[in-house]
Amino acid sequence: MSKVQEIAEMSKKQENKWSNFAFRIIVNSASHPFEYAKVLIQIGYEPIPPRPAKTFFGKPALKLPNIFQxxxxxxxxxxxxxxxxxxxxxxxxxxxxxxxxxxxxxxxxLGDEEEELEEETEEQSKKKWIKSMKSDLITHSLTVIVSQPFHVITVRMMAQFVGKETKYCGLFTSIREIYHDNGILGFFSGLVPRMLGDVLALILAGSLTYTINRYFIEERELKVYTGATMNFLSSAIMYPFQVVSNCMAVTNSGLAIGSPAYMPHYNSWVQCWLDLSKKNQLKRGSSLLVRYYVGPSITIGGKPLPITKESNFIS
Incomplete structure:
Protein backbone atom coordinates (compact mmCIF):
# COMPACT_ATOMS: atom_id res chain seq x y z
CA MET A 1 0.00 0.00 0.00
CA SER A 2 1.40 3.40 -1.02
CA LYS A 3 1.83 6.31 1.37
CA VAL A 4 -1.09 8.13 -0.26
CA GLN A 5 -3.33 5.09 0.18
CA GLU A 6 -2.31 4.76 3.83
CA ILE A 7 -3.16 8.41 4.50
CA ALA A 8 -6.50 8.02 2.71
CA GLU A 9 -7.28 4.87 4.73
CA MET A 10 -6.40 6.59 8.02
CA SER A 11 -8.52 9.61 7.08
CA LYS A 12 -11.46 7.34 6.28
CA LYS A 13 -11.13 5.53 9.64
CA GLN A 14 -10.98 8.87 11.45
CA GLU A 15 -14.15 10.06 9.71
CA ASN A 16 -15.94 6.81 10.55
CA LYS A 17 -14.89 7.11 14.20
CA TRP A 18 -16.32 10.60 14.61
CA SER A 19 -19.45 9.82 12.58
CA ASN A 20 -20.09 6.87 14.91
CA PHE A 21 -19.59 9.16 17.91
CA ALA A 22 -22.03 11.71 16.44
CA PHE A 23 -24.57 8.91 16.00
CA ARG A 24 -24.04 7.88 19.64
CA ILE A 25 -24.68 11.47 20.76
CA ILE A 26 -28.00 11.48 18.91
CA VAL A 27 -29.03 8.12 20.37
CA ASN A 28 -27.96 9.08 23.91
CA SER A 29 -29.79 12.40 23.70
CA ALA A 30 -32.98 10.77 22.44
CA SER A 31 -32.95 8.04 25.09
CA HIS A 32 -31.77 10.25 27.97
CA PRO A 33 -35.24 10.81 29.56
CA PHE A 34 -35.66 7.04 29.86
CA GLU A 35 -32.15 6.67 31.29
CA TYR A 36 -33.01 9.45 33.76
CA ALA A 37 -36.11 7.60 34.95
CA LYS A 38 -34.19 4.32 35.13
CA VAL A 39 -31.50 5.85 37.37
CA LEU A 40 -34.15 7.20 39.75
CA ILE A 41 -35.70 3.74 39.90
CA GLN A 42 -32.30 2.14 40.53
CA ILE A 43 -31.55 4.42 43.48
CA GLY A 44 -34.95 3.52 44.96
CA TYR A 45 -37.23 6.48 44.26
CA GLU A 46 -40.85 5.67 43.42
CA PRO A 47 -42.93 8.89 43.33
CA ILE A 48 -46.09 7.15 42.08
CA PRO A 49 -47.66 4.68 44.54
CA PRO A 50 -48.24 1.13 43.23
CA ARG A 51 -51.78 0.16 42.36
CA PRO A 52 -53.53 -3.19 42.93
CA ALA A 53 -53.31 -5.44 39.89
CA LYS A 54 -52.88 -9.07 38.91
CA THR A 55 -49.90 -10.93 37.58
CA PHE A 56 -49.87 -12.87 34.31
CA PHE A 57 -50.99 -15.94 36.27
CA GLY A 58 -53.87 -14.09 37.92
CA LYS A 59 -52.34 -13.62 41.36
CA PRO A 60 -52.98 -10.31 43.19
CA ALA A 61 -50.01 -7.94 43.09
CA LEU A 62 -49.00 -4.31 43.31
CA LYS A 63 -48.06 -2.79 39.97
CA LEU A 64 -45.65 0.15 39.64
CA PRO A 65 -45.80 2.69 36.79
CA ASN A 66 -43.90 1.73 33.65
CA ILE A 67 -41.00 3.77 32.29
CA PHE A 68 -43.25 5.94 30.08
CA GLN A 69 -45.45 6.90 33.03
CA LEU A 110 -5.43 -2.87 17.49
CA GLY A 111 -6.02 -1.02 14.26
CA ASP A 112 -5.71 -3.98 11.92
CA GLU A 113 -7.31 -7.21 13.07
CA GLU A 114 -6.56 -10.41 11.19
CA GLU A 115 -9.51 -11.91 9.34
CA GLU A 116 -10.82 -15.22 10.58
CA LEU A 117 -9.31 -18.11 8.66
CA GLU A 118 -11.50 -20.89 7.24
CA GLU A 119 -9.16 -23.65 8.49
CA GLU A 120 -8.05 -22.00 11.73
CA THR A 121 -6.68 -24.49 14.25
CA GLU A 122 -8.07 -24.62 17.76
CA GLU A 123 -4.77 -23.38 19.17
CA GLN A 124 -4.66 -20.40 16.77
CA SER A 125 -8.30 -19.56 17.51
CA LYS A 126 -7.72 -19.72 21.28
CA LYS A 127 -4.62 -17.49 21.13
CA LYS A 128 -6.46 -14.97 18.98
CA TRP A 129 -9.41 -14.92 21.39
CA ILE A 130 -7.19 -14.48 24.47
CA LYS A 131 -5.33 -11.61 22.80
CA SER A 132 -8.60 -9.94 21.84
CA MET A 133 -10.06 -10.45 25.33
CA LYS A 134 -7.00 -8.93 27.04
CA SER A 135 -7.16 -5.90 24.76
CA ASP A 136 -10.89 -5.47 25.35
CA LEU A 137 -10.45 -5.69 29.12
CA ILE A 138 -7.67 -3.09 29.17
CA THR A 139 -9.55 -0.70 26.88
CA HIS A 140 -12.87 -1.12 28.67
CA SER A 141 -11.36 -0.69 32.13
CA LEU A 142 -9.63 2.52 31.03
CA THR A 143 -12.82 4.00 29.57
CA VAL A 144 -14.77 3.22 32.76
CA ILE A 145 -12.13 4.88 34.97
CA VAL A 146 -11.84 8.09 32.92
CA SER A 147 -15.62 8.47 32.60
CA GLN A 148 -16.51 7.70 36.24
CA PRO A 149 -16.26 11.32 37.53
CA PHE A 150 -18.74 12.43 34.86
CA HIS A 151 -20.95 9.44 35.64
CA VAL A 152 -21.07 10.45 39.32
CA ILE A 153 -21.96 14.03 38.37
CA THR A 154 -24.70 12.78 36.02
CA VAL A 155 -26.27 10.49 38.65
CA ARG A 156 -26.17 13.18 41.36
CA MET A 157 -27.76 15.74 39.03
CA MET A 158 -30.57 13.28 38.38
CA ALA A 159 -30.87 12.32 42.07
CA GLN A 160 -31.64 15.95 42.97
CA PHE A 161 -35.12 15.37 41.57
CA VAL A 162 -36.05 13.58 44.81
CA GLY A 163 -35.34 16.42 47.25
CA LYS A 164 -35.59 19.29 44.74
CA GLU A 165 -32.02 20.36 45.59
CA THR A 166 -29.89 22.59 43.38
CA LYS A 167 -26.40 21.63 44.57
CA TYR A 168 -25.42 20.11 41.24
CA CYS A 169 -26.64 22.61 38.68
CA GLY A 170 -23.62 22.75 36.36
CA LEU A 171 -20.45 20.87 35.50
CA PHE A 172 -17.98 23.08 37.36
CA THR A 173 -20.35 23.67 40.28
CA SER A 174 -20.79 19.90 40.59
CA ILE A 175 -17.03 19.34 40.58
CA ARG A 176 -16.65 21.84 43.41
CA GLU A 177 -19.49 20.30 45.44
CA ILE A 178 -18.21 16.73 45.10
CA TYR A 179 -14.69 17.75 46.08
CA HIS A 180 -16.02 19.77 49.05
CA ASP A 181 -18.28 16.96 50.33
CA ASN A 182 -16.31 13.81 49.52
CA GLY A 183 -12.83 14.83 48.35
CA ILE A 184 -11.05 13.31 45.36
CA LEU A 185 -12.44 9.84 46.10
CA GLY A 186 -15.93 11.26 45.70
CA PHE A 187 -15.40 11.45 41.93
CA PHE A 188 -14.94 7.67 41.91
CA SER A 189 -17.91 6.75 44.11
CA GLY A 190 -19.38 3.49 42.80
CA LEU A 191 -16.39 2.79 40.53
CA VAL A 192 -15.60 -0.68 41.90
CA PRO A 193 -19.06 -2.27 41.40
CA ARG A 194 -19.45 -0.53 38.02
CA MET A 195 -16.10 -1.77 36.74
CA LEU A 196 -16.51 -5.21 38.30
CA GLY A 197 -19.92 -5.65 36.69
CA ASP A 198 -18.72 -4.46 33.28
CA VAL A 199 -15.55 -6.58 33.33
CA LEU A 200 -17.40 -9.72 34.45
CA ALA A 201 -20.06 -9.13 31.78
CA LEU A 202 -17.33 -8.70 29.15
CA ILE A 203 -15.55 -11.90 30.21
CA LEU A 204 -18.80 -13.89 30.38
CA ALA A 205 -20.05 -12.64 27.00
CA GLY A 206 -16.68 -13.19 25.33
CA SER A 207 -16.26 -16.68 26.76
CA LEU A 208 -19.77 -17.78 25.79
CA THR A 209 -19.47 -16.27 22.30
CA TYR A 210 -16.14 -18.01 21.67
CA THR A 211 -17.37 -21.37 22.99
CA ILE A 212 -20.67 -21.34 21.09
CA ASN A 213 -19.18 -20.13 17.80
CA ARG A 214 -16.25 -22.52 18.04
CA TYR A 215 -18.00 -25.73 19.06
CA PHE A 216 -21.75 -25.41 18.41
CA ILE A 217 -22.35 -23.17 15.39
CA GLU A 218 -20.88 -23.94 11.98
CA GLU A 219 -22.84 -21.48 9.83
CA ARG A 220 -20.83 -18.27 9.45
CA GLU A 221 -24.01 -16.18 9.09
CA LEU A 222 -25.36 -17.27 12.47
CA LYS A 223 -22.12 -16.49 14.30
CA VAL A 224 -22.75 -12.77 13.78
CA TYR A 225 -25.74 -12.87 16.14
CA THR A 226 -24.06 -14.84 18.92
CA GLY A 227 -22.07 -11.89 20.27
CA ALA A 228 -25.08 -9.58 20.57
CA THR A 229 -27.15 -12.30 22.25
CA MET A 230 -24.42 -13.15 24.76
CA ASN A 231 -23.79 -9.45 25.50
CA PHE A 232 -27.47 -9.01 26.33
CA LEU A 233 -27.51 -12.13 28.52
CA SER A 234 -24.33 -11.23 30.43
CA SER A 235 -25.51 -7.63 30.98
CA ALA A 236 -28.75 -8.95 32.46
CA ILE A 237 -26.86 -11.29 34.81
CA MET A 238 -24.52 -8.51 35.99
CA TYR A 239 -27.30 -5.91 36.27
CA PRO A 240 -27.21 -5.74 40.12
CA PHE A 241 -23.75 -4.15 39.89
CA GLN A 242 -25.34 -1.18 38.06
CA VAL A 243 -27.86 -0.69 40.84
CA VAL A 244 -25.20 -0.85 43.56
CA SER A 245 -22.88 1.49 41.63
CA ASN A 246 -25.54 4.18 41.23
CA CYS A 247 -26.58 3.86 44.88
CA MET A 248 -22.94 4.31 45.93
CA ALA A 249 -22.71 7.39 43.70
CA VAL A 250 -25.36 9.18 45.79
CA THR A 251 -25.02 7.76 49.30
CA ASN A 252 -23.68 10.28 51.81
CA SER A 253 -23.63 12.93 49.08
CA GLY A 254 -25.63 15.52 50.97
CA LEU A 255 -28.70 14.84 48.84
CA ALA A 256 -32.01 13.71 50.32
CA ILE A 257 -32.02 10.42 48.38
CA GLY A 258 -28.53 9.60 49.67
CA SER A 259 -29.43 9.94 53.35
CA PRO A 260 -31.80 8.24 55.82
CA ALA A 261 -34.71 7.59 55.67
CA TYR A 262 -34.38 7.20 51.90
CA MET A 263 -31.03 5.42 51.93
CA PRO A 264 -28.52 4.41 54.61
CA HIS A 265 -25.03 5.89 54.53
CA TYR A 266 -23.23 2.89 53.10
CA ASN A 267 -19.55 2.55 54.05
CA SER A 268 -18.76 0.16 51.20
CA TRP A 269 -20.35 -1.25 48.08
CA VAL A 270 -20.43 -4.71 49.69
CA GLN A 271 -22.55 -3.31 52.54
CA CYS A 272 -24.84 -1.72 49.96
CA TRP A 273 -25.12 -5.02 48.05
CA LEU A 274 -26.00 -6.98 51.18
CA ASP A 275 -28.61 -4.43 52.27
CA LEU A 276 -30.31 -4.33 48.85
CA SER A 277 -30.14 -8.11 48.58
CA LYS A 278 -31.88 -8.47 51.94
CA LYS A 279 -34.64 -6.15 50.70
CA ASN A 280 -34.88 -7.93 47.33
CA GLN A 281 -33.97 -4.68 45.54
CA LEU A 282 -30.89 -5.67 43.50
CA LYS A 283 -32.88 -5.98 40.26
CA ARG A 284 -34.96 -2.81 40.53
CA GLY A 285 -35.19 -1.06 37.19
CA SER A 286 -34.30 -4.19 35.20
CA SER A 287 -37.86 -4.40 33.91
CA LEU A 288 -39.14 -1.09 32.56
CA LEU A 289 -42.50 -1.95 31.02
CA VAL A 290 -44.06 -4.36 33.53
CA ARG A 291 -42.97 -3.52 37.06
CA TYR A 292 -44.21 -5.06 40.31
CA TYR A 293 -43.65 -3.78 43.83
CA VAL A 294 -41.61 -6.30 45.84
CA GLY A 295 -41.31 -4.44 49.14
CA PRO A 296 -43.26 -5.06 52.35
CA SER A 297 -47.03 -5.10 51.95
CA ILE A 298 -50.20 -5.96 53.79
CA THR A 299 -53.42 -7.49 52.46
CA ILE A 300 -56.67 -5.75 53.38
CA GLY A 301 -59.96 -6.96 51.98
CA GLY A 302 -58.18 -9.26 49.58
CA LYS A 303 -56.12 -6.43 48.10
CA PRO A 304 -52.39 -5.99 48.72
CA LEU A 305 -51.29 -2.55 49.96
CA PRO A 306 -47.68 -1.31 50.26
CA ILE A 307 -46.08 -0.49 53.60
CA THR A 308 -44.07 2.69 53.05
CA LYS A 309 -41.89 4.94 55.19
CA GLU A 310 -42.80 8.01 53.18
CA SER A 311 -45.82 8.82 51.06
CA ASN A 312 -43.59 9.12 47.98
CA PHE A 313 -40.94 6.51 48.74
CA ILE A 314 -41.09 2.76 48.71
CA SER A 315 -38.49 1.06 50.89
Whole structure:
Protein backbone atom coordinates (compact mmCIF):
# COMPACT_ATOMS: atom_id res chain seq x y z
CA MET A 1 0.00 0.00 0.00
CA SER A 2 1.40 3.40 -1.02
CA LYS A 3 1.83 6.31 1.37
CA VAL A 4 -1.09 8.13 -0.26
CA GLN A 5 -3.33 5.09 0.18
CA GLU A 6 -2.31 4.76 3.83
CA ILE A 7 -3.16 8.41 4.50
CA ALA A 8 -6.50 8.02 2.71
CA GLU A 9 -7.28 4.87 4.73
CA MET A 10 -6.40 6.59 8.02
CA SER A 11 -8.52 9.61 7.08
CA LYS A 12 -11.46 7.34 6.28
CA LYS A 13 -11.13 5.53 9.64
CA GLN A 14 -10.98 8.87 11.45
CA GLU A 15 -14.15 10.06 9.71
CA ASN A 16 -15.94 6.81 10.55
CA LYS A 17 -14.89 7.11 14.20
CA TRP A 18 -16.32 10.60 14.61
CA SER A 19 -19.45 9.82 12.58
CA ASN A 20 -20.09 6.87 14.91
CA PHE A 21 -19.59 9.16 17.91
CA ALA A 22 -22.03 11.71 16.44
CA PHE A 23 -24.57 8.91 16.00
CA ARG A 24 -24.04 7.88 19.64
CA ILE A 25 -24.68 11.47 20.76
CA ILE A 26 -28.00 11.48 18.91
CA VAL A 27 -29.03 8.12 20.37
CA ASN A 28 -27.96 9.08 23.91
CA SER A 29 -29.79 12.40 23.70
CA ALA A 30 -32.98 10.77 22.44
CA SER A 31 -32.95 8.04 25.09
CA HIS A 32 -31.77 10.25 27.97
CA PRO A 33 -35.24 10.81 29.56
CA PHE A 34 -35.66 7.04 29.86
CA GLU A 35 -32.15 6.67 31.29
CA TYR A 36 -33.01 9.45 33.76
CA ALA A 37 -36.11 7.60 34.95
CA LYS A 38 -34.19 4.32 35.13
CA VAL A 39 -31.50 5.85 37.37
CA LEU A 40 -34.15 7.20 39.75
CA ILE A 41 -35.70 3.74 39.90
CA GLN A 42 -32.30 2.14 40.53
CA ILE A 43 -31.55 4.42 43.48
CA GLY A 44 -34.95 3.52 44.96
CA TYR A 45 -37.23 6.48 44.26
CA GLU A 46 -40.85 5.67 43.42
CA PRO A 47 -42.93 8.89 43.33
CA ILE A 48 -46.09 7.15 42.08
CA PRO A 49 -47.66 4.68 44.54
CA PRO A 50 -48.24 1.13 43.23
CA ARG A 51 -51.78 0.16 42.36
CA PRO A 52 -53.53 -3.19 42.93
CA ALA A 53 -53.31 -5.44 39.89
CA LYS A 54 -52.88 -9.07 38.91
CA THR A 55 -49.90 -10.93 37.58
CA PHE A 56 -49.87 -12.87 34.31
CA PHE A 57 -50.99 -15.94 36.27
CA GLY A 58 -53.87 -14.09 37.92
CA LYS A 59 -52.34 -13.62 41.36
CA PRO A 60 -52.98 -10.31 43.19
CA ALA A 61 -50.01 -7.94 43.09
CA LEU A 62 -49.00 -4.31 43.31
CA LYS A 63 -48.06 -2.79 39.97
CA LEU A 64 -45.65 0.15 39.64
CA PRO A 65 -45.80 2.69 36.79
CA ASN A 66 -43.90 1.73 33.65
CA ILE A 67 -41.00 3.77 32.29
CA PHE A 68 -43.25 5.94 30.08
CA GLN A 69 -45.45 6.90 33.03
CA UNK A 70 -42.34 7.67 35.07
CA UNK A 71 -40.95 9.95 32.34
CA UNK A 72 -44.34 11.66 32.11
CA UNK A 73 -44.21 12.33 35.86
CA UNK A 74 -40.74 13.90 35.60
CA UNK A 75 -41.96 16.12 32.78
CA UNK A 76 -45.01 17.19 34.80
CA UNK A 77 -42.71 18.34 37.61
CA UNK A 78 -39.73 19.85 35.78
CA UNK A 79 -41.04 20.38 32.26
CA UNK A 80 -39.59 19.16 28.97
CA UNK A 81 -36.15 20.66 29.60
CA UNK A 82 -36.02 18.89 32.96
CA UNK A 83 -36.07 15.54 31.16
CA UNK A 84 -32.50 16.24 30.02
CA UNK A 85 -31.00 16.84 33.45
CA UNK A 86 -27.49 15.35 33.51
CA UNK A 87 -27.15 15.06 29.73
CA UNK A 88 -24.15 17.43 29.44
CA UNK A 89 -21.81 15.57 31.84
CA UNK A 90 -22.91 12.24 30.36
CA UNK A 91 -21.90 13.38 26.87
CA UNK A 92 -18.60 14.68 28.26
CA UNK A 93 -17.96 11.27 29.78
CA UNK A 94 -18.81 9.56 26.49
CA UNK A 95 -16.44 11.84 24.57
CA UNK A 96 -13.62 11.18 27.02
CA UNK A 97 -14.31 7.42 26.83
CA UNK A 98 -14.17 7.50 23.03
CA UNK A 99 -10.85 9.36 23.02
CA UNK A 100 -9.40 7.04 25.67
CA UNK A 101 -10.52 3.93 23.77
CA UNK A 102 -9.02 5.26 20.53
CA UNK A 103 -5.67 6.10 22.17
CA UNK A 104 -5.60 2.75 23.95
CA UNK A 105 -6.28 0.91 20.68
CA UNK A 106 -3.42 2.82 19.03
CA UNK A 107 -1.08 1.96 21.91
CA UNK A 108 -2.02 -1.73 21.76
CA UNK A 109 -1.84 -1.76 17.94
CA LEU A 110 -5.43 -2.87 17.49
CA GLY A 111 -6.02 -1.02 14.26
CA ASP A 112 -5.71 -3.98 11.92
CA GLU A 113 -7.31 -7.21 13.07
CA GLU A 114 -6.56 -10.41 11.19
CA GLU A 115 -9.51 -11.91 9.34
CA GLU A 116 -10.82 -15.22 10.58
CA LEU A 117 -9.31 -18.11 8.66
CA GLU A 118 -11.50 -20.89 7.24
CA GLU A 119 -9.16 -23.65 8.49
CA GLU A 120 -8.05 -22.00 11.73
CA THR A 121 -6.68 -24.49 14.25
CA GLU A 122 -8.07 -24.62 17.76
CA GLU A 123 -4.77 -23.38 19.17
CA GLN A 124 -4.66 -20.40 16.77
CA SER A 125 -8.30 -19.56 17.51
CA LYS A 126 -7.72 -19.72 21.28
CA LYS A 127 -4.62 -17.49 21.13
CA LYS A 128 -6.46 -14.97 18.98
CA TRP A 129 -9.41 -14.92 21.39
CA ILE A 130 -7.19 -14.48 24.47
CA LYS A 131 -5.33 -11.61 22.80
CA SER A 132 -8.60 -9.94 21.84
CA MET A 133 -10.06 -10.45 25.33
CA LYS A 134 -7.00 -8.93 27.04
CA SER A 135 -7.16 -5.90 24.76
CA ASP A 136 -10.89 -5.47 25.35
CA LEU A 137 -10.45 -5.69 29.12
CA ILE A 138 -7.67 -3.09 29.17
CA THR A 139 -9.55 -0.70 26.88
CA HIS A 140 -12.87 -1.12 28.67
CA SER A 141 -11.36 -0.69 32.13
CA LEU A 142 -9.63 2.52 31.03
CA THR A 143 -12.82 4.00 29.57
CA VAL A 144 -14.77 3.22 32.76
CA ILE A 145 -12.13 4.88 34.97
CA VAL A 146 -11.84 8.09 32.92
CA SER A 147 -15.62 8.47 32.60
CA GLN A 148 -16.51 7.70 36.24
CA PRO A 149 -16.26 11.32 37.53
CA PHE A 150 -18.74 12.43 34.86
CA HIS A 151 -20.95 9.44 35.64
CA VAL A 152 -21.07 10.45 39.32
CA ILE A 153 -21.96 14.03 38.37
CA THR A 154 -24.70 12.78 36.02
CA VAL A 155 -26.27 10.49 38.65
CA ARG A 156 -26.17 13.18 41.36
CA MET A 157 -27.76 15.74 39.03
CA MET A 158 -30.57 13.28 38.38
CA ALA A 159 -30.87 12.32 42.07
CA GLN A 160 -31.64 15.95 42.97
CA PHE A 161 -35.12 15.37 41.57
CA VAL A 162 -36.05 13.58 44.81
CA GLY A 163 -35.34 16.42 47.25
CA LYS A 164 -35.59 19.29 44.74
CA GLU A 165 -32.02 20.36 45.59
CA THR A 166 -29.89 22.59 43.38
CA LYS A 167 -26.40 21.63 44.57
CA TYR A 168 -25.42 20.11 41.24
CA CYS A 169 -26.64 22.61 38.68
CA GLY A 170 -23.62 22.75 36.36
CA LEU A 171 -20.45 20.87 35.50
CA PHE A 172 -17.98 23.08 37.36
CA THR A 173 -20.35 23.67 40.28
CA SER A 174 -20.79 19.90 40.59
CA ILE A 175 -17.03 19.34 40.58
CA ARG A 176 -16.65 21.84 43.41
CA GLU A 177 -19.49 20.30 45.44
CA ILE A 178 -18.21 16.73 45.10
CA TYR A 179 -14.69 17.75 46.08
CA HIS A 180 -16.02 19.77 49.05
CA ASP A 181 -18.28 16.96 50.33
CA ASN A 182 -16.31 13.81 49.52
CA GLY A 183 -12.83 14.83 48.35
CA ILE A 184 -11.05 13.31 45.36
CA LEU A 185 -12.44 9.84 46.10
CA GLY A 186 -15.93 11.26 45.70
CA PHE A 187 -15.40 11.45 41.93
CA PHE A 188 -14.94 7.67 41.91
CA SER A 189 -17.91 6.75 44.11
CA GLY A 190 -19.38 3.49 42.80
CA LEU A 191 -16.39 2.79 40.53
CA VAL A 192 -15.60 -0.68 41.90
CA PRO A 193 -19.06 -2.27 41.40
CA ARG A 194 -19.45 -0.53 38.02
CA MET A 195 -16.10 -1.77 36.74
CA LEU A 196 -16.51 -5.21 38.30
CA GLY A 197 -19.92 -5.65 36.69
CA ASP A 198 -18.72 -4.46 33.28
CA VAL A 199 -15.55 -6.58 33.33
CA LEU A 200 -17.40 -9.72 34.45
CA ALA A 201 -20.06 -9.13 31.78
CA LEU A 202 -17.33 -8.70 29.15
CA ILE A 203 -15.55 -11.90 30.21
CA LEU A 204 -18.80 -13.89 30.38
CA ALA A 205 -20.05 -12.64 27.00
CA GLY A 206 -16.68 -13.19 25.33
CA SER A 207 -16.26 -16.68 26.76
CA LEU A 208 -19.77 -17.78 25.79
CA THR A 209 -19.47 -16.27 22.30
CA TYR A 210 -16.14 -18.01 21.67
CA THR A 211 -17.37 -21.37 22.99
CA ILE A 212 -20.67 -21.34 21.09
CA ASN A 213 -19.18 -20.13 17.80
CA ARG A 214 -16.25 -22.52 18.04
CA TYR A 215 -18.00 -25.73 19.06
CA PHE A 216 -21.75 -25.41 18.41
CA ILE A 217 -22.35 -23.17 15.39
CA GLU A 218 -20.88 -23.94 11.98
CA GLU A 219 -22.84 -21.48 9.83
CA ARG A 220 -20.83 -18.27 9.45
CA GLU A 221 -24.01 -16.18 9.09
CA LEU A 222 -25.36 -17.27 12.47
CA LYS A 223 -22.12 -16.49 14.30
CA VAL A 224 -22.75 -12.77 13.78
CA TYR A 225 -25.74 -12.87 16.14
CA THR A 226 -24.06 -14.84 18.92
CA GLY A 227 -22.07 -11.89 20.27
CA ALA A 228 -25.08 -9.58 20.57
CA THR A 229 -27.15 -12.30 22.25
CA MET A 230 -24.42 -13.15 24.76
CA ASN A 231 -23.79 -9.45 25.50
CA PHE A 232 -27.47 -9.01 26.33
CA LEU A 233 -27.51 -12.13 28.52
CA SER A 234 -24.33 -11.23 30.43
CA SER A 235 -25.51 -7.63 30.98
CA ALA A 236 -28.75 -8.95 32.46
CA ILE A 237 -26.86 -11.29 34.81
CA MET A 238 -24.52 -8.51 35.99
CA TYR A 239 -27.30 -5.91 36.27
CA PRO A 240 -27.21 -5.74 40.12
CA PHE A 241 -23.75 -4.15 39.89
CA GLN A 242 -25.34 -1.18 38.06
CA VAL A 243 -27.86 -0.69 40.84
CA VAL A 244 -25.20 -0.85 43.56
CA SER A 245 -22.88 1.49 41.63
CA ASN A 246 -25.54 4.18 41.23
CA CYS A 247 -26.58 3.86 44.88
CA MET A 248 -22.94 4.31 45.93
CA ALA A 249 -22.71 7.39 43.70
CA VAL A 250 -25.36 9.18 45.79
CA THR A 251 -25.02 7.76 49.30
CA ASN A 252 -23.68 10.28 51.81
CA SER A 253 -23.63 12.93 49.08
CA GLY A 254 -25.63 15.52 50.97
CA LEU A 255 -28.70 14.84 48.84
CA ALA A 256 -32.01 13.71 50.32
CA ILE A 257 -32.02 10.42 48.38
CA GLY A 258 -28.53 9.60 49.67
CA SER A 259 -29.43 9.94 53.35
CA PRO A 260 -31.80 8.24 55.82
CA ALA A 261 -34.71 7.59 55.67
CA TYR A 262 -34.38 7.20 51.90
CA MET A 263 -31.03 5.42 51.93
CA PRO A 264 -28.52 4.41 54.61
CA HIS A 265 -25.03 5.89 54.53
CA TYR A 266 -23.23 2.89 53.10
CA ASN A 267 -19.55 2.55 54.05
CA SER A 268 -18.76 0.16 51.20
CA TRP A 269 -20.35 -1.25 48.08
CA VAL A 270 -20.43 -4.71 49.69
CA GLN A 271 -22.55 -3.31 52.54
CA CYS A 272 -24.84 -1.72 49.96
CA TRP A 273 -25.12 -5.02 48.05
CA LEU A 274 -26.00 -6.98 51.18
CA ASP A 275 -28.61 -4.43 52.27
CA LEU A 276 -30.31 -4.33 48.85
CA SER A 277 -30.14 -8.11 48.58
CA LYS A 278 -31.88 -8.47 51.94
CA LYS A 279 -34.64 -6.15 50.70
CA ASN A 280 -34.88 -7.93 47.33
CA GLN A 281 -33.97 -4.68 45.54
CA LEU A 282 -30.89 -5.67 43.50
CA LYS A 283 -32.88 -5.98 40.26
CA ARG A 284 -34.96 -2.81 40.53
CA GLY A 285 -35.19 -1.06 37.19
CA SER A 286 -34.30 -4.19 35.20
CA SER A 287 -37.86 -4.40 33.91
CA LEU A 288 -39.14 -1.09 32.56
CA LEU A 289 -42.50 -1.95 31.02
CA VAL A 290 -44.06 -4.36 33.53
CA ARG A 291 -42.97 -3.52 37.06
CA TYR A 292 -44.21 -5.06 40.31
CA TYR A 293 -43.65 -3.78 43.83
CA VAL A 294 -41.61 -6.30 45.84
CA GLY A 295 -41.31 -4.44 49.14
CA PRO A 296 -43.26 -5.06 52.35
CA SER A 297 -47.03 -5.10 51.95
CA ILE A 298 -50.20 -5.96 53.79
CA THR A 299 -53.42 -7.49 52.46
CA ILE A 300 -56.67 -5.75 53.38
CA GLY A 301 -59.96 -6.96 51.98
CA GLY A 302 -58.18 -9.26 49.58
CA LYS A 303 -56.12 -6.43 48.10
CA PRO A 304 -52.39 -5.99 48.72
CA LEU A 305 -51.29 -2.55 49.96
CA PRO A 306 -47.68 -1.31 50.26
CA ILE A 307 -46.08 -0.49 53.60
CA THR A 308 -44.07 2.69 53.05
CA LYS A 309 -41.89 4.94 55.19
CA GLU A 310 -42.80 8.01 53.18
CA SER A 311 -45.82 8.82 51.06
CA ASN A 312 -43.59 9.12 47.98
CA PHE A 313 -40.94 6.51 48.74
CA ILE A 314 -41.09 2.76 48.71
CA SER A 315 -38.49 1.06 50.89
Missing amino acids: YVKHIKSVDGFVGLYTGLAPKLCGNLLSTIAAHKCAEFLN
